[in-house]
Amino acid sequence: MHRKNGFHSYSNSQLTLLVILRILIGWHFLYEGVTKLLSSSWSSIGYLADSKGFMSGIFLSWAGDPDVVKIIDFMNMWGLTLVGLGLIMGCLTRISIIGGILLLAFYYLSPPPMVGYTFALPSEGSYLWVNKNLIEIFALAVLYVFPTQQIFGIDRLIFKKRIRD
């Protein structure tokens, strides 16, 4: 793998796996977003209320304000959906990746898997410091530094001019 004209050049297997990783993460985001959009009863409130750790004061105060909860719900639903679409389609991918990392950082920090924290919400696995949110954050970081969207993705059309220049 080396850089050529400011862009990455990958072997076929490298490119294939990177694109698959991008699409899988995109799918994960998109389905999370779409499910929330389609569910009339979904709200972030339970998640916020279950917050522990150094960020919990902020999350709990958000949970207490119905207007803030509405904004958070809206941003989550549409944020997840748009990040998902962006990643799958390779459209405005860098912004999508940054958005995805931000969302995941909130999910990670709301209830961080630290020693001594227990939560009301059931967890499907056992975690200490490292959980799936953290891993997904770093997987997105990998996609940021090894971009594929200008090879397979709408970005190759959007950024064509800049690339040509």
Added chain:
Amino acid sequence: MSDIKSTKTQTFSRRSILKAFAAVPVLGAFGYGVFRKRTYDSEIRDQIVKELGISYNPPVLPAIKGVDMSKPIKVGIIGYGIRGEQLMRAAGFANPATIDEWEESAKKNSNDHRLEEFLSQEDLNLQFTGACDLFDVRAKSALEACSNLKRKGVKEQASQLTCKRYLNYKEMLASPDIDAVIIATPDHWHTQIAIDAALEGKHVYVEKGMTRTIDEVYQLAEVIKKTGVVFQLGHQGRQTESFIKAKEIIDQGLIGKINLIEVCTNRNSPNGAWVYDIHPEASEKTIDWEQFQGPTPNRVPFSKERFFRWRCWWDYGTGLGGDLLTHEYDALNQILNLGIPHSCVASGGVYYYKDGREVPDVFQAVYEYPDRDFTFMYSASLASNRDRGKIIMGHDGNMTIGGELIVYADPESTKYKALIDKGVIDPANPIFLYSPGSKRIDAVTSATAKYFAGRGLLYTYRQGKRVDTTHLHIKEWTDCIRTQQQPSCNIDQGFQEAITAHMATISYREGVKIYWDKEKQVIIKGEPAKI
């Protein structure tokens, strides 16, 4: 790579466009997957709704029509202790200091909506013209609350009192300035005051347990019926949306033939065990001890403990039976029309709070309903928070009732066998979940308050908005006064509640099984009555 080279061309090549939209089939697959899943989920839901004939909509609440609010009702408060104060607030009158306290608390904790909710509470057009409390400090506080017509804090407190203090409730009842009374005294005074009020033609709202003794139940019921005053017993759970929905669901036969009902009222704090604070200004000079003892046969010297923590002694109350069992029983009586049970056995003891109290802190009562083919079981500890909820068990499913409502199908259900076999119903997941107000988080300030909130006794929801159940219960009473009808927790319901609770208390105290003779309408100790 070739794609980089292609960018050198001025127009998009076909190859470039194909690569740009390479992921479109993924979106297609995604859309198809979502569609399949949604269709499957909605088919299952539709099938459950169709098979069970249930609705996920909020219950239809009975509304009192033709209420003329133009004329104020003049109310007197008798007993301004912890509950009396809560009832006054629910009626729209709070002490100015309380308003300030709520305001301060809301500034520190944005989840604290007490002030906001109090201010948005409907004006019931009541005038509190009389207050009666045997402790001077509380009487003064009651007068300030009664006079706080504009719901303001101390700085904007009304300079003139609009309410009169009566040193004896009889003087208050004799006043033409009183239409109705709210009685929140210790239980040993309930009957006498309610009877005297009814005989004076005053409408009555009385707290639970309705009476201290079983004889008083008959006396009170007779007078209330004879005088026809509007009577409401203080079981605010009558207003809880999930209880009303529970009745709807049970009536539709969702859980099949009911065979066992378990209710519990565990809590674990000194406050929850009635070890209330003793006011620093309490003394023989500030408390009318003789009047407090009133109808109690057992006369004792002045005791602050007995005055403030009266629930711990048989002289003034009936312990867990009258205080907490009654709430659970009334909730289930509302849902299942239980009526008075055929028999009762109760047991328990003073196992944790060995502070000189007489009433048990661990208490169980088992009631039999042979004509309905089920058992109703109550169990409580004042020294453990382990909650088991209110559970109705049927052959086809079980229902857990609290602020929300959850129904599970039974894996061995006959009714649901075909649906379980087809995979439409999974016994591990609820077939019905009703959770009003689930999009909001609420601050509940103390362990005892959390206990009441979890039981749907502190607040409920109307059109998705949180409302104090006691407010709705008082509103129902005043609406009934205005329209001359009896409210939901009327004397008939009160009679059933009180007899049922006394059966448990008597069984515990006398160590015998108690039966109810339906024909003669009396209890029988230790020998079975005809079923």
